[in-house]
Amino acid sequence: MLMSLFAMFFLVGLVSFGGGYAMIPLIQEEVLNRRGWMEPGQLADIVAVAGMSPGPIATNIAVAVGYREAGWLGAASAAAAVVLPSFVLILAAGKLFFRYRDNRWLTASFYGLRAVVVGMIVYAAVSFAQHAGMVTVAPDWRTGCQLAIFAGSLFALVYLHKHPFVVIILSGLVGIALYG
């Protein structure tokens, strides 16, 4: 289990361009489809907890998944694995990066990478919306409530510039009032 956690999050750390949310499709694929460690809803809860806590999303998700699967050691090995690739790259190639930062091939590949990262985050958002019960063939009042919570949260984040922590807590209170 520890090896499996380590291998998976090492991979996540290695290709983690463009922020933690871009890594969610990869984490979904590995944790849900390939390894079957948990249900989609449980992963959504982990992402929620990770979003509430300070620190990088990918690292936080690694800690939570690791803890859930294998306790303290699991959390430690997943966290170490997610940080290790960039740590090694920084040590091994920190100086080279200064030299090649303006390299034509490197900037061209980043031009493509940054674009697909947007697509990956969009995919993550849509699949989480599905798991949140917002996309369904038989909409009921609950679907409507979830859509309203989604819209309200997005509005608070984009236009009111509220911190994710505040939005998550408020949303939880709304949930208790609606479904509790």
Place this chain on the structure above:
Amino acid sequence: MTEKRKLPLSLFLAFLKMGPFTFGGGYALIPAIEREVVEKKRWLRGEEIADIFAVSGTVPGAVAVNSAAFIGYRIAGVPGAIAALLGICLPTFALMIVLSIFYVQLRDNPKIEAAFTAIRATVAALIAFAAIKVARSSIADFASGALAAAAALLLFTGLHPLWIVALGAAAGIALVQLRALAGKSTEIKEKEPVFDYMI
């Protein structure tokens, strides 16, 4: 000699203090790092740290974690890098463990379950917000927009995300080369990077 021995320890403590700042995201952390490393401790100069942030944004991984490791390395070699990395990660690691324990204990409580039902919709909003922000800095023209759409569609067909990353890099190179063949240069705009809590 003793001075040299102490350096990793003071790096560890300096970054340990900054851990809680990651709450406000990279936006809050970068000025905090600058203040501590450049102004207070005078370990590095302003230009040096600007370069470090630029490189840390390019290497995979979180900007905050990468820059801590890089700064530690520049100041005190590998022991410094390890010390700074541990310092920046430890507080958030501990908090995440505490939150995980709470979650595991409380998840079957009906009230918590109700709260998390709503929070799942908010998480979707959080990710959509991340997509909007990253799109603002990464979608520079029609081609990159099309590439983003293609990536999302390919993920829905079940293609492994690693392929998307590889294809994205290849497509970027191909696009730039094709435009060069057509006699056009690609202007890759260096927009403001997204230093945020998400990274």
